[in-house]
Amino acid sequence: MAKLGKGLTVKLGITTKNLIDVGVFTVLYIVVVGVFGQLGALIPILQVLGPFYIPALAGVVFMLFLTRVDRFGMVSLFGVLVGLLVLATGQSYWVPVLAVFLAPLADFIFKLGGYKSWPHTVLGYLVFSQMLIGMVVPLFFARESFLAKISGRHDAAWVQTLVDLTPNWMFAVMIAELALGAVVGAYVGRALLRKHFERAGIG
């Protein structure tokens, strides 16, 4: 076993059970974000709303995960794994890059709240969800190389129309949508947790 692994395990106090939980919840989160989230992509308007409803939907999984988190490191690990899995399912490397910064930040916020405080939970989930903006970064980024190619053969007015259709401020709108979706997701997640899981004894 690598020294780093052993050292970290001792320092953070993360048990094998914790690690298995992280793995299981990573799969659940990815399924909700990737599969259920993509159902809406079939309808055009839902694509623009995706940044809102995806974190709203994934909130229940995240809130349930948090009930099993009581120490620093689990949320960070969860975030990085989610990022890597997103990369593996045909999305951009921006998600894991953002995850490396945002997941530990969210983890730190949760820790400040003792993994119990509700305001810290909402804020932490809001920060965590921002990593999903990485999915649309290439759509705004690859556009440059696309525009460079076509502007040689098409008139400037036409290219301008295309630029107008996908304005840069849409990126900011999506970040706001993610924030709003995360807050909604946290509340919906907590409500569902109370309705279903606490009664079943696995909350």
Place this chain on the structure above:
Amino acid sequence: MAPELFRLDPRTTLLLVALLNVVMFSAGFTAGAGTARLIFMAIPPVLAVGLRRWKAALVYLALVGPAFAFESWSLDTWWLGGANIVAAGLASLAARLAPGIFMAYIAVISIRVSELMAGLEAIHLPRLAVIPAAVILRFLPTVREESRSVQIAMNARGLSLARVGPLAWLEYRLIPLIMSTLRCGEELSQAALTRGLGRPVKANRIARIGMRPADVLTLGAMAAGIGVWIVG
């Protein structure tokens, strides 16, 4: 089931998953970038054939081949505008998304949990990463199976999307899926701990991993793809 014709080392597979997606999403529209995409696009169906998944390979080729051809052709020849740009955009999206998704599918069906753990330990990843990775690989098929069971149970009760509406439908699909998956997780935890997963000693692995001819060829193809992308 008949044994595979050939299979990759888990480390080669994971490297391919990562590089393939970088190429698909970062390659622009130059000739070299196009060639690189073509090379990386062609690797997953070959691996599928190696796993005797003929049908999957054919379906993939039938979708991605025309999409890529249409994307290149339309960008080169059309006066883009209106419906054309939408069609070209959709073809481009399909040609860039499908290879990554298909490759992820190949990775999940071809890598065995024991090989993954052996492979990740061989590159000195900490336990912190190895155990969740193994659990993820083990649970992706489980979630799919559980999801089907939930679907069957909903059909048996006559709960369709049209009848209950989208929000209730999501709740009825998601909550049981989460519950049953978590139960499987509890059982897996017990089983794994009983078998000594949590011990602080290094386990001996009987899974055989290492470079084989198929790995060398795949790594060569990847190097060639990255090469033409950088040069061209």
